[in-house]
Amino acid sequence: MSIKFDNITNELNISNATLQNWIKTNCLTADRNGFITTESYDYFKENILGKNKLNKRANKQYFDKPNIAFNINKNDDANKNAVQYEQSLSIAERNKKGIYYTPNSSIDEIFSALPTLKETDTFLDPCCGTGNFLIKALEKGIEPENIYGFDIDKTALKIANNRFYQLTGQHSNNIKLVNLLEEKHEQKYNFIFTNPPWGYKFNTQQKNNYAKKFNNGIKVDSSALFVLVCLNIVQKDGMMGVLLPDSFFNISTFKSVRKVLLKKAIIQLINHNKPFDGLQTKAYSFIVKNSNTLTNIKCKTQTSEHTRKQIDFIKNPNYIINFDATKIEAKIISHLYSYPHQTLTGKAQWGLGIVTGNNAKHLITTTKNNYKPIFKGVDIEKGKIKKHNFYIFDDFSKLQQTANKKLYLADKKIVYRFINSNLIFAVDEKQRYFLNSANFLILKQDTLFIEDRLEITEEQLVFLMNTEIMNWLFKKLFRTHKILRSDLEKLPIFNEFFKIHNNYCEQDLHAYLNIEKYNGTFRVKT
Ligand SMILES: C[S@@+](CC[C@H](N)C(=O)[O-])C[C@H]1O[C@@H](n2cnc3c(N)ncnc32)[C@H](O)[C@@H]1O
Structure with a gap:
């Protein structure tokens, strides 16, 4: 359900610019068709409007508003809690900690790579938030006791646990407070699907620690660190699916992580366009099998579905994974690089x-x-x-x-x-x-x-x-x-x-x- 901008500006007697500001600051959520979601509007009226006078100055403060204390009641619908919780986080908090929960459509696309399951198969979302990936794993038939979820956000974990309980009638001991980057991992998992925090703002001590711990020239970026850790805890022949900003696939910052990734068999690459409401960043995902036998990769872009050879990406400058380019285009790229050439490096x-x-x-x-x-x-x-x-x-x-x-x-x-x-x-x-x-x-x-x-x-x-x-x-x-x-x-x-x-x-x-x-x-x- 959604509401036209005009209806809101008229009802609240505010300008369009103010409305845009509230969308920008995540007070309200615009859907892909340019309407405001009823859910976010109801929440906004109930919890925000009236409590704070949102004049021009307040708008600015709102950008850095502290999180609203989030109460979870015993009889709450946990799915509803999950939506409301995300909306209650300030934009500053979300950006600082890279918290943008994944919409169902993107989760479905990632899970479409799941093979036929065995009863013993285990599943992990190493930063499960309110449990979107965990719930999908349940729906896909993974046994409840084999589903694991980690996070460092206690409120999100509580909601994830409640959702899990409301669906299965069982309490889980596996959805728990774990810092993926600090934990000593003893267990391996058959499937690890997730959307890790992007660009988490680490403090200096964390940066130094992680630079030491993951010492291989990798920039201390949370999404890259998550990829590295997960590659270490996925079972042999197990599968990993990760949603990342499109920049992960081409900018030089992530070159060394791409190099590690390209040693494993990538099965699928998906262009999700802009999956997050109110966020302009494009997201891509990779599905990789923990095996060294490289095969053809299924590439799903906004306009086509084609296959690419993994070796093309390995040969690309900086290990760029330019899967939007088709097989024919990849052939032209390597054709061009086969001609004698210099580069500008050092010149x-x-x-x-x-x-x-x-x-x-x-x-x-x-x-x-x-x-x-x-x-x-x-x-x-x-x-x-x-x-x-x-x-x-x-x-x-x-x-x-x-x-x-x-x-x-x-x-x-x-x-x-x-x-x-x-x-x-x-x-x-x-x-x-x-x-x-x-x-x-x-x-x-x-x-x-x-x-x-x-x-x-x-x-x-x-x-x-x-x-x-x-x-x-x-x-x-x-x-x-x-x-x-x-x-x-x-x-x-x-x-x-x-x-x-x-x-x-x-x-x-x-x-x-x-x-x-x-x-x-x-x-x-x-
Ligand atoms: C982008 S959200 C994704 C949540 C969930 N996977 C989803 O897609 O709906 C990233 C999550 O990572 C969590 N997180 C950040 N740093 C973490 C860490 N070091 N260990 C575990 N979780 C972490 C955040 O609390 C947040 O819930």
Whole structure:
């Protein structure tokens, strides 16, 4: 059941902006169709509205509101408690602890990988929250006494236990207070399915402890640590299914965990799009079998179902699991990487655009003494730089963050838009300043060591980066709206092409790479 925005703004005599604020701060929940859920509205009216005056200032405070004390009564419907409990947590608390419970539709998709069960099969959700995965395991026929749930949140555990009891008539000793990352695990489980906390804000001591304990170059991120621990406590030939932010599958932070994961047999990869109401983050899941026999992986994206070979991901730069790309697209990617190429790694000095800390204060639109033009990312177009609209005081001491001024003043630098899904590069020979919506690199020219030099010119590099094929490759590999140095450094720079083409164009590059455009994508020419 849901309610139109207009009905609420009229009933409460509030503006649309206020309503949006309440949604943003999780006071109200909008469903996927853009309505407010009746449940959240009723809860809001009963527990929040009237107790606090939600004026503009209160809205701000509300973002960091303390959790409302949550009472569980003996006769409560535990399923209802589960929904209400999540809604009672402040957005600050949820973000700090990565608490976003999983909607049923995503849980169903993950459980669809469950094979025929044996009576002795055990199931664990290592951070079960209010028990969504545990209840699904029960429904799927796992014996109640073989279902385990851990969490560090006592209230959530109580609700999970109540739900379990209301369904089975049995009290469980296995749904209990356990910190997965601290526990000495003696038991192994046949199935571990979960949605672990993402980006849990550890304190410094925890960070240091975990860095030591999981010492293999892995960034101390809660979701990555959960994956590692679970891989150790899943039975041989057992199965693990984990819902994660899409960034886990491609950003370099998670490279070393992906490497560990790719040693086991991934069975399925699922794109869940944006499963959490009110949260823009995309979620993907993997289902992996604790076996070293690698097979074809079933990939479910928003638009297609296809299979991919695990070896493709193992060969990808940074072990990127770009399963949105089809088999044919994967073939083109490895085809491109089979051509002689250099990469930008170690061959350039990199610089970030200027962070003023307050553009309204530091930028002006008509020039004055000692002010210089400053450019934004949008002023960069493929191969050229448009006219600027702003000026900045030519003394960086009051600015929040800048690169060494010498770098902006280099004879020749290559600038590119930072927040963008396309590669948009240009050469700057006029020592321009750029804001942080643009970044830049300066090719190493005067190094003694040939291997530290890119064999092509700035203009050739800019041409290459702006081509359709490089843009296609970048998107298929990295699926990002940020153009990161670490990703750029992984792209193949086809230096040999420029040895045979003095005058070049995109068609020449396609011919050189033996590819052609086909149905809006590319294919290898036969
Ligand atoms: C994203 S929620 C998921 C809950 C449940 N698995 C679901 O999907 O509905 C993450 C849960 O991890 C729990 N948690 C955080 N750190 C934990 C830890 N070190 N050990 C066990 N649970 C933890 C949080 O309390 C929270 O309930």
